[in-house]
Amino acid sequence: MGMALIIMKGYFVAVIIIILIYTARHAAFAYNRMFGKQRMYYNDIYDSSMPSVSVLIPMHNEEKVLNYVLDSLLECNYDRDLLEIIPINDNSDDNTGKMLDEYHSKYPFIRPLHRGKGNNGKPASLNDAMELARGDIIIVFDADYRPGKGLLHSLALAFKDPEVGAVMGRVIPLNINTNILTRLLNLERSGGYQADQQARYNMRTIPQYGGTVGGFNKEFFMETGGFNPRILAEDTELTYRIYTNGLKMVYANNAESYEEAPETWNVRGRQVRRWSRGHNNVMFRYFFKVLFSRKMTLREKLDGLLLLCVYMVPFLFALAFWDTIALFFLGEMNIFIGWWTLIFVAAYNTYGNFAPFYEIATALMMDGIQGDVMLLPLLTFNFYFYIWYTTLGFLDAVLDIITPRKVHWDKTERFTQKNRGAAE
Amino acid sequence: MQKTQIYYPRTYRRLTPNKFSQWIYILLIVLPCLILLLLFYSKISLILSEYTARYLREALPGIEITIGHSEYIPYFGGVSFVSLPGKLPSFEFTVANLLISLALFILFTHVKKLKGAPLFIYLSIALMIHIVSCLYFALAPESFPYTVSDYSDLYIKQQIGMWLSFLVLLGFVTGFLNNASLLQRIVTFAGVMIYSAVFGSIRYLVFLYLIHIGSSLYMPTFFFSLGPFFDFLYLVCFYSAFVGRVIKKFDSRKGRLTWGWL
Numbered sequence: 001m002g003m004a005l006i007i008m009k010g011y012f013v014a015v016i017i018i019i020l021i022y023t024a025r026h027a028a029f030a031y032n033r034m035f036g037k038q039r040m041y042y043n044d045i046y047d048s049s050m051p052s053v054s055v056l057i058p059m060h061n062e063e064k065v066l067n068y069v070l071d072s073l074l075e076c077n078y079d080r081d082l083l084e085i086i087p088i089n090d091n092s093d094d095n096t097g098k099m100l101d102e103y104h105s106k107y108p109f110i111r112p113l114h115r116g117k118g119n120n121g122k123p124a125s126l127n128d129a130m131e132l133a134r135g136d137i138i139i140v141f142d143a144d145y146r147p148g149k150g151l152l153h154s155l156a157l158a159f160k161d162p163e164v165g166a167v168m169g170r171v172i173p174l175n176i177n178t179n180i181l182t183r184l185l186n187l188e189r190s191g192g193y194q195a196d197q198q199a200r201y202n203m204r205t206i207p208q209y210g211g212t213v214g215g216f217n218k219e220f221f222m223e224t225g226g227f228n229p230r231i232l233a234e235d236t237e238l239t240y241r242i243y244t245n246g247l248k249m250v251y252a253n254n255a256e257s258y259e260e261a262p263e264t265w266n267v268r269g270r271q272v273r274r275w276s277r278g279h280n281n282v283m284f285r286y287f288f289k290v291l292f293s294r295k296m297t298l299r300e301k302l303d304g305l306l307l308l309c310v311y312m313v314p315f316l317f318a319l320a321f322w323d324t325i326a327l328f329f330l331g332e333m334n335i336f337i338g339w340w341t342l343i344f345v346a347a348y349n350t351y352g353n354f355a356p357f358y359e360i361a362t363a364l365m366m367d368g369i370q371g372d373v374m375l376l377p378l379l380t381f382n383f384y385f386y387i388w389y390t391t392l393g394f395l396d397a398v399l400d401i402i403t404p405r406k407v408h409w410d411k412t413e414r415f416t417q418k419n420r421g422a423a424e
Numbered sequence: 425m426q427k428t429q430i431y432y433p434r435t436y437r438r439l440t441p442n443k444f445s446q447w448i449y450i451l452l453i454v455l456p457c458l459i460l461l462l463l464f465y466s467k468i469s470l471i472l473s474e475y476t477a478r479y480l481r482e483a484l485p486g487i488e489i490t491i492g493h494s495e496y497i498p499y500f501g502g503v504s505f506v507s508l509p510g511k512l513p514s515f516e517f518t519v520a521n522l523l524i525s526l527a528l529f530i531l532f533t534h535v536k537k538l539k540g541a542p543l544f545i546y547l548s549i550a551l552m553i554h555i556v557s558c559l560y561f562a563l564a565p566e567s568f569p570y571t572v573s574d575y576s577d578l579y580i581k582q583q584i585g586m587w588l589s590f591l592v593l594l595g596f597v598t599g600f601l602n603n604a605s606l607l608q609r610i611v612t613f614a615g616v617m618i619y620s621a622v623f624g625s626i627r628y629l630v631f632l633y634l635i636h637i638g639s640s641l642y643m644p645t646f647f648f649s650l651g652p653f654f655d656f657l658y659l660v661c662f663y664s665a666f667v668g669r670v671i672k673k674f675d676s677r678k679g680r681l682t683w684g685w686l
Contacts, residue, residue, distance in 0.1 A: 031600070038436040038686050194434075254435040265540045325553060328644060329560055331569030333578065357660050358597070361667045367434050370671045376664040378542075380657050384549055385542040 005332060008323050015320035018313065023356070025306055029199035030359040033366065039202045041252040042157045052082045053156050054135030054218070058125045059087055062143035063095040065260065069145055070103055070110065078152040084134060085110045087143075088125040091117055122211075123227035123234040130218065130226060139215035144260040146174060147213070154255040155215050165247030166209045166216035166238060168197065169255030178263050183372055184382065185261040185268070187364065191355030194363035197251045205303035206243060207251035211235030212259075220247065230400070231285075233278025240286040243304060246295035269389045276393020277400065279311040284401050314390040437683045445602045453610070454595030457617075461591060465584045466501035473504040473580070476629045480506065483633055494577050496584070505580045506632060510572030512565045513639035521641060522558035525551050550649035557644040572635055575643055579631065583624045586655050590616055597663065603682050604670045612666040616659055623658065 055073060059066055066087065073085055089097045089112055100112035113129050130138065137159050141147060151169060158167040170193045176186045201207045209216070216238060224241055227234045242249055262268040290296065290304045327333060355363070357376050364373045399405065461468075470491070477489050492507035513521070529551045532544045561568065594616050598609035631646050673679040 034439055035441040035600075036438065038438055040436060040686060265542070269540050325556060325644065325648065328647065329556075329569070333570070333647070357663070361663065365667060365671050365674065366437060368671060368675045370668055370675070373668045373671060374664050376667075377657055377660045380653070380660060381542040381546050384546045385540075388545050 005327075005330065008327055008330075009332065012320055012323050012327065015316050015323075018316065022306065022310075022313065025303070026196075026356045026359050028203075029196055030356075030362040032202055033195040033199040033359075034362045036199070036202055038198070039204075041154075041250060041254060042161070043254065045157055045160070047157065047160055050079065050082060050153070051137045051156055051159055052135040053078060053084075053137045053139055053152060053215070054129075054133035055083070055085045055139045055141065055152070056126060056129045056133065057085070057087045057141050057143055058090055058122045058129075059092065059096050059100075059143045060090045060120070061092045061094045061096060063092075063099060065144045066096060066099060069141055069143055069147070072146045072148075073141075073152075074107065075149055076147060076152045077149055078156070080109060082135075083109060083152070086129050086132060087112045088129050089114045090122075090125045091115055091120050119229055121229060121232075123231060124229040126234065127226045127229070130222065133218065136218055137215050138218050138221065140212055141257070142212040142259065145171075145212055146258040148256055148258075151213075151255050151257055154252055155213075158250050158252065159215070159217060161250075163248050164217070164250055165220055165242035165245070166214060167250050167252055167255075168207055168209050168214040169252045169257055170194070170197070171210065171213050171259050172256055173261035174258040175260055175263065178261075180375070180378070181265060181268060182261045182263055183375055184378060186369075187360050187372060187375060187379070188355060189261075190363040190367055190369065191360030192363075194253065194366050195359045196355050196363075198253050200303065201251040201253075203299070203303075204297075205299055206239065206307055207249045208307065209235050209239045209242070209249055213255070213257040216242075217247075220245070231278060231281050232274055233282050236279050236282045237285075240282060240290060240304065240308070243296050243300060244286070244289050244293045265385070269385065272386060272389040273393040273396065276311040276314075276390040277396040278393075279308075280394050280397035281400055283308040283312060284397065311390055312394055314387045315394040318387055318391045436686050438685070439603050439682065440684045441600070442602050446599050449599040449602060449606075449609070450595060453613070454591065454599060458588070458591055458595070461587060462497070462500050465496075465587075466503060469580050469584065470504040472625055472628065473506050476625070476632065477506050479629055480508065480632060480636075484508075484636060487636070492573055492577065494581075496581055503577070503580050503584065505573070505576045506628075507573040507576065508632065508636060510636060511639050512568065513561050513641040515562065517639065518558050518561045518565075518641060522555060522562065525554045525558060529555065550645060553648050554642075554645045557641055561641050568640055570640065570643060572632065572640070575635065575640075575647075576628075576632060578647075579628055582652065583628065586624070586652060587617065587620060590620055590655075590659060594659070594663075598666070601670065604666070604673065608666065608669055612662055616662045619658055619662070620655065624655070627654075 057066075057069060070085070070087065076083075085107075087100050087103075087110065089100055097112070097114055100110070100114075103110045104112055111132070113125075113132055115125060115128060126140065137156050139152060139155055155167050155169055158164045171189055172193075173182060173186045173189055175182050177183065197207050211234060214235075220242075221238070224245065228237065231237050239249060262271055287305065287308055290301055290308065293301065296304065324333075357379055360379070361373060361376060473491050477491060480489050481487075487508060489506060489508045492505050493502050494505070496503045529548055532538050532548045532551070538544045594613050598604075598613045601609070627650075631650075635642055635646070674682055
């Protein structure tokens with residue numbers, strides 16, 4: 001029993017230390033974004049020889065939203081001789097295929113790829129589309145995104161720098177005022193991009209490729225084997241592949257694109273679970289590759305490892321939470337544990353979900369968002385929500401590693417047409 | 425849906441730190457408050473315990489309520505706490521609690537409109553803790569390791585720990601954001617500390633009363649679900665209000681001059 005108690009207390013203290021490291025990391029990001037020198041993206045550069053671009057848009061039953069993304073792309077000011085758009089109709093059973101063919105008949109540079117039953121999901125779709133793509137640069141959008149007019153030009157410009165393997169733009173929710181959830185997601189997105197991604201770019205650590213509103217070098221990607229269909233977080237995998245191969249990611253804070261945020265907790269929960277599953281899968285595969293990489297700087301390695309484990313921490317947390325309850329009933333809730341409980345609570349609230357509250361506040365200050373800052377306390381309750389779904393995702397990832405089960409893509413539900421129908 | 429205006433200025437804008445002002449604030453305001461709290465927490469805990477004991481004596485006539493003392497931070501002194509007798513729950517009371525908690529837990533986790541929402545996940549976790557507590561008291565009530573006085577002692581120590589932590593945390597937050605007015609920073613700093621003192625004291629009284637009346641069965645739930653978690657909640661509330669004011673100021677005609685770029 002004595003040994004068990006030592007292990008339980010030791011585990012608890014270890015988790016506290018991990019959380020404090022993450023808290024310090026995010027505090028450094030918040031301070032850097034607020035007061036540090038900002039590293040600019042490749043702004044105000046004009047080049048007459050831009051690279052050819054293939055825009056890939058994976059779609060599975062996207063009839064509700066596909067016209068928005070395609071119409072927005074048609075408005076883009078990128079030279080059409082250098083542009084092709086490949087919407088990937090991934091085994092849809094609604095009108096997606098028909099609608100895409102109609103677009104193709106009007107605009108020949110929109111070349112849909114129709115995929116039937118078989119290996120479905122985003123990574124496999126992208127692999128197939130890549131075989132078809134003729135551009136030097138691949139830019140990916142999800143079907144619910146609305147890129148701005150100059151976005152393609154802005155993203156493609158980064159690849160004039162030979163060190164750049166991928167570029168990531170900023171994602172902003174479009175349906176912010178729908179309900180409390182969408183408003184909270186707007187806060188999180190603001191914290192995640194305006195503060196977190198920009199600070200990581202400033203500090204030359206690891207800005208993350210987010211799978212959409214971003215692009216990558218096709219040649220590098222094909223040479224390194226394409227996407228692994230068993231990994232749901234193909235974006236995170238690409239980020240680490242780029243760094244372990246000696247290339248860099250750049251973050252374009254001014255390259256904004258608009259997305260549809262989930263409008264129900266259930267949809268959001270499933271999305272977070274899928275992210276956690278995919279991210280942890282990458283963590284299992286890349287932890288030692290990053291640790292022993294000879295092509296990454298010490299700073300990149302350190303932040304890279306912390307970023308890799310970010311979806312595992314809530315699981316460790318959940319365990320530590322039950323660990324403290326067990327210690328309580330075993331009579332070990334003495335002052336030592338009492339003190340640590342306090343730090344534990346404070347730390348996990350500051351670590352929170354994707355960005356702690358002070359980092360979000362920093363981002364809101366930079367963005368000049370006044371009213372919704374008062375919603376920050378609600379994020380404290382979100383913490384339990386994220387612990388729950390992230391832990392489920394972690395357990396999914398563990399099962400993916402130890403069993404040969406197939407990974408299925410769980411598409412995020414769209415709301416645009418539903419809302420429009422309700423309004424009418 | 426296309427944006428008509430590109431908010432370029434927000435992309436790379438930032439604040440210029442005045443390190444001298446930041447550290448002056450920390451050294452002249454935060455540090456003295458921290459020293460004062462360290463020097464006087466013994467006395468504060470005694471006053472708090474005496475007031476709590478006085479109200480409890482009125483609410484629970486005939487019960488022996490005394491002031492206990494225990495060691496705390498070396499060199500800074502111990503703490504005082506209210507000591508009163510407690511009771512273990514009866515088997516029937518425990519089972520009734522268990523059944524109600526299970527029913528609520530099933531409701532929160534299975535009703536489509538409730539399940540998955542953050543508030544109900546939080547409540548479900550609180551119920552799970554209470555269910556564990558019920559099972560413990562149903563199976564081995566005599567081996568529960570704490571008395572009400574132990575809980576009271578722990579509460580006071582944790583509360584003082586919280587005040588010390590909040591003082592440091594808020595001190596740094598308001599100290600570093602020196603572009604806000606001095607008055608706003610001091611009001612936020614003092615506001616959290618005063619609110620924390622009032623909230624912590626009232627909660628102490630309520631918890632002791634409820635644990636005495638309702639038995640030790642509720643101790644784990646109070647400790648884990650309504651403890652530091654709620655303190656953190658109002659800290660973030662004050663912080664949000666502070667940041668809201670700062671944002672308003674920075675986006676006013678005059679405040680815009682505060683911003684720097686790159």
